[in-house]
Every structure is written in C-alpha cells, then in structure tokens.
Amino acid sequence: MKTIAESRIILFHKPKGVVVSRRDELGRKTIYDLLPEWVLRDGWVAVGRLDRQTRGLLLLVKDGRLVERLTRPGGFTRTYEVWVRGQVTEKHLAAIREGVPSPVGILRCVEVKILGRVGPKTHLWLILDEGKNRHIRRLFGALRDERYGTALKVMDLKRLAFGPIQLDLPSGRWRFLSQYEQMMLSV
Template sequence: MPENSPVRLNKYLADAGIASRRGADALIQGGRVCVNGLIQREPGTRVIPGQDTVLCNGAPVSAKQNAPSSYIMLHKPVHTVTTVNDPQGRKTVVDLLPEELRTLRLFPVGRLDYMSEGLLLLTNDGEVTLRLTHPSYEHPKKYEVLVREAVTEKSLGIMRQGMRLQEGERLAPVEVESASDAGGATLLRMTLRQGVNRQIRRMCRDLGLTILRLRRIELGPLFLGNLEPGKWRALTDAEIKTLKSSLGLD
C-alpha cells in the first residue's frame, strides 16, 4: 500500500505494534489517541501514514515501528510530571531515563501526580498498558501514605466501606491498614483497584487528613523494593512473565 494511502486508525495502531486491533479500539474509544492534536474516539477514523501526527498516551506513534517491547520500572521522585513532555517545561519521568531508552518510545503506565512518588512502569507495549489502566481489569495498586494526624477507626471504616467524595463520586472499598503511629503522625498502607483521579489525596482531604508523603510501592505483581528515587531498572524476564500472566497475556 502506498505510504500516503489512508488507513483506519485502529489498524494504524495495530500495525505500529501499539496493541491488538481490539486493544486499539479500546484505546481510541477511551480518548487515549490524538490525531493532529485532536482526540479521536472513532476507530474507523482515517489517517495518512507519514502525514498525520498520531499520539497514543501522549507518545508519538509511527507506522510499522516494530520496536521490541521494553519494560522499565522507575522510582518516580516528587517534583516530576508523569508524561512524555510538559508544556510548562517541568522535568518529566522520561527525562530521568538515558538517551538510549528515550528512543524506544516508552510511555508511562497510569499516573502519579507531581508531589507523589514511587513505582511507575514505562513501556512501549500497548496491550500491557491497556490492561493495566483499563478500569475493567481492576489491578491492585498499593501505596504508603504518611499523614500528619492520628487516624481514627471511624475514618478507617469509612475508607473500607467505600466513601463518596465531596464532588459526588462514589468510591469502591479501599483496603487500608494503620501501619504505625509515632508523634501523632500515621503511616497508612492503602490498596486501590479503581482509577479515580487523585483518589487518595481527595479521600484524605474529605477526612481532614494532611498528606506528608504519598508513595506507590506495588503495581499488580510488581514491587518497588529498594529502588531509590529517580533511579530505574529493566524488569527481569521473570517479572515480565508474571506481569503478563496476571494480565491474561501469557
């Protein structure tokens, strides 16, 4: 097919190795794909390879990129944005990677906000990204949350039962344990399965709790371990196998 012949957007993503055709449909319908700066939600949208600019999760997509799949665990530090590039010129998670990794078109799976830290997966495997971020898969994410105040059993019970945020969103029950209490501060361990934006910060806000530190320590079967802030490492073959198995991709 000539390079300038229009193709369906879902086929373009599948041919680029971003996801299967079905996975590409989900990415598009989920508002994760832009063509020439505009979000497209119709898989049948026509694009012209080599002419139209296509972004998936903020990362550029090239036809027939066929890049080998790479999986990088990063300990995102605070004061870093979880994106490929930032219009405000702030440091991004991709800036923390060496040049040879930046050329692999890696993009972050999910988000950690500017003041949060912890485990972040970056990959060019679109199918893995889709299954880790799509709400229907409900993969657990565990966080350590240090708050200034002592946390009452009543507040813990509200989180465990599933609370309603002041904006009206109803949350699923959260697994939460009070791990320690020293000097009035409390370290909480929370396990979430939803993808509500800034969920932990909004929960603590509504319960009158002040977050001092928010760190993600687990993502599905992956563990942050002793990886230092700002450092990265490639997933081991065993971790990749376990991750894909948990996602039904083995």
C-alpha cells in the first residue's frame, strides 16, 4: 500500500453552488466541471464531501484506501468559518461543545468561538473531529434564537482547513499538495 507521501493529493477550493459528485442528475455544475478533464478520467475522488451550498477546502485523491485513512473517526479535524442568522449566545456555545441531539445522532464541535456580530447575524469559527451529513447546518438548526424563538440558520459556510492543511487558493482554483504538506498528513 502506498503511504500518503507517495500518493498525489489535490487541494481544491470548491465554490458555493457546486456539487461534489461525478455527475448530477439535475444538471447542476459539479466539481469535475471546474477541474482538468484528467481528474474525472483518471478516477480522482473527494475526501469527504461538502454540500452544494458550502464552499472551501476539498481534497481529492486517486486511492480509495487513502480516503478511508484520511476520514477515519478520530483522525483529522476540519476547521470552518460560519455565518449564522440569529444571535448565538454562550449558552448555545456550551450546547455545541456538549452535543446537540438530532435525527442523525448527537452533533457537536470540539471548538467553537464567536468572531463577531453584524446586526442579526453571528460570525463563528469552529472545529469538527467528525463530519456527519450536513453536520453544521443541522447543529445550528437544532438551536433556537433566544430572542425570537426561531431556529438558527447557517447563511454561509466555508471549510478553512483539513487537519494541518490550510485553504490558500481563490475560489475554483486547485493545486497539488507539496511533499511537506503530504508528510503532515502521514498517519
């Protein structure tokens, strides 16, 4: 089996509105429409997923076993920046760290911090150590704005980092990870 350092890894800045799929039955734009043709032809696959409305760092590899190694529970954290409609309070932050019940199980973040507020929106930074389907959107949707009683809603979500790998590209651009970056992902 190849080590991570022997495998090539692509870092892609996925734009909002693009589907992480080889093909979309509804005809929506996929990540493969924005990447060189050889990425699809040669069988590159995404490490995890970002929903259509989420933007940011996405890794792609050719080795399915490498995907498993990079996404296994207790492995690499993922760092996000999020804008939420509603006033997130210290009480909300405590619940987010402790865990919030949802239809897909308990959802939590290992770290969460308020970066600021603009009118009725809250700007946050958070870290996940696991990623369930629509984890962050479901987590905030399960919480209520204390003033209005409405569900908190994610308005903008961006993945900034996958473990030690930081997003450093404009939207829609890609590059190969350096040998050093790949060594940082060694498991």
